[in-house]
Amino acid sequence: MKKIPLLDLKAQLDTIREDIYAAVHRVLESGHYIIGPEVKAFEEEVAAYIGVKHAIGVANGTDALQLALHAAGIGPGDEVITTPFTFFATAETVSQLGAVPVFVDVDPKTCNIDVDQIRSKINERTKAIIPVHIFGQPANMDEIMAIAKEHGLFVLEDAAQAMGSEFKGVRIGGLGHAATFSFFPTKNLGGYGDGGMVVTNDDELARKIRILRVHGSNPKYYHSMIGYNSRLDELQAAMLRIKLRHLDAWNDARREKAALYDELLKDVPVVTPHHAENRKHIYHLYIIQAEERDELMEHLKQHGIASGVYYPVPLHLQEVYKELGYKEGDLPVAEYLSKRTFALPLYPELPEEDIRFIVQTIRDFYAGKQ
Missing domain, CATH: 3.90.1150.10 (Aspartate Aminotransferase, domain 1)
Incomplete structure (x- = not known):
């Protein structure tokens, strides 16, 4: 019987095998495996691809959400509006910070958050909106950003499934105050293990995320924040650099x-x-x-x-x-x-x-x- 998988990662590897093996060899021979030249180069390449000032590599897409929310000051007692039709991490990270996810129904055609229902959920505790660009189709970012501006809310694009998608000719990731990506192997840009990234044009937000990803330290051993251990591996960055070109x-x-x-x-x-x-x-x-x-x-x-x-x-x-x-x-x-x-x-x-x-x-x- 013919077997057709939902996704065939081996078929993709077959098209870039030599370049991937060369990238792995380069990293292994370098002796530098955590936040080194490959991560720095990949961050620069993603920032240029999206069209933003900052890209910060982290351990996975879930951490990307949590670090971005943490850096934006989301915490206990706050409410964050988002969609119920998404992977659990979107709301999980809100809860992990002690905040409360507030769910808004979705548009029956796009499956994205229904922007017409957002305003009714906003109150004095509301601090942020997380639109999810579900299945690779952007949410209505014009309306979301207009609502956010009106109420002074932080907008974090959950773009885990949307690397390379566009809204009105602008790459997703450059429309909200920040955006997060996942490089889980099944994503359109997937690594050979876990990986994630936060992108933003906000200098202060980027500074905080870079500190948070290394235990809240800057410089090393000097801690200004309670942070996380969330770093993108050099091996993943090197292989993702190859894939980004395709x-x-x-x-x-x-x-x-x-x-x-x-x-x-x-x-x-x-x-x-x-x-x-x-x-x-x-x-x-x-x-x-x-x-x-x-x-x-x-x-x-x-x-x-x-x-x-x-x-x-x-x-x-x-x-x-x-x-x-x-x-x-x-x-x-x-x-x-x-x-x-x-x-x-x-x-x-x-x-x-x-x-x-x-x-x-x-x-x-x-x-x-x-």
């Missing part, structure tokens, strides 16, 4: 394959991703909606096709947040999407014939139900 081409390939899915699925009873105006969607995941999701996913599995649910339980209904008082029905769009959305295989090297086979398998599923 990112735009890989994202373009994802967009082309997503367009083929769109075309082939247009008369199939599923909902394909909505591509909002003035946004460059880079399809970290190709997410469709189906009323018979679980049954359809099982059918695909029986034919050797992998798929995945992102996310089965919205954050406001997670057990750990019971004390916040949310109940089923409070954020109906996120709840609706959590029961119907799932990802089909999508990666730059995915053969066109595999996409056609996947779509035909979906067609066969619905033909069998008639």
Whole structure:
């Protein structure tokens, strides 16, 4: 039976293997493995790519969120508005600082935070907004920044899934007061282990994050803050530098394959991703909606096709947040999407014939139900 994975990282490595091995060898021979020349160069290259003044490499995308919020002064008693339709780290980091995540429902088309509902959640305790550029499509940053300016709020873009995407021609990461990226292996720009980054144009915020990532010290052994041990490895930085050169081409390939899915699925009873105006969607995941999701996913599995649910339980209904008082029905769009959305295989090297086979398998599923 043909096997089609959700993502094939080995196929990507095969296209850059010699460069990756050379980068690893260079670092091993250097004898410098933590925050050295490779990290510095990668930070400079990402800052130039995004179009911001500062990029600070950290251990992972979750730490990037926490360090950025910490540096912005978010703490006990504060409220941070965000989406319930995202990976847990978005809200987890707010809670770890003693602040409270306040969830706003999402737009049914883009799955991003519904900007029309943000104002109703703002009060004197509100200090920040975290929009998530979910699945690689930017949130409505014009409206979010306008609301933030009106109320004096800090905006942290959770861009873990959106490296290379654009809003009105501006690269994501340069629109909020700061933004965070994840280099988890499955991301569009993924390492061979964990890694993360904070980007910002704010000099003082960048200074604090650089101190926080090394136990709150500057210089070494002189501590001005209670910090973290959150440093990007030289090995990861060296390999990510190689991958960054290919990112735009890989994202373009994802967009082309997503367009083929769109075309082939247009008369199939599923909902394909909505591509909002003035946004460059880079399809970290190709997410469709189906009323018979679980049954359809099982059918695909029986034919050797992998798929995945992102996310089965919205954050406001997670057990750990019971004390916040949310109940089923409070954020109906996120709840609706959590029961119907799932990802089909999508990666730059995915053969066109595999996409056609996947779509035909979906067609066969619905033909069998008639």
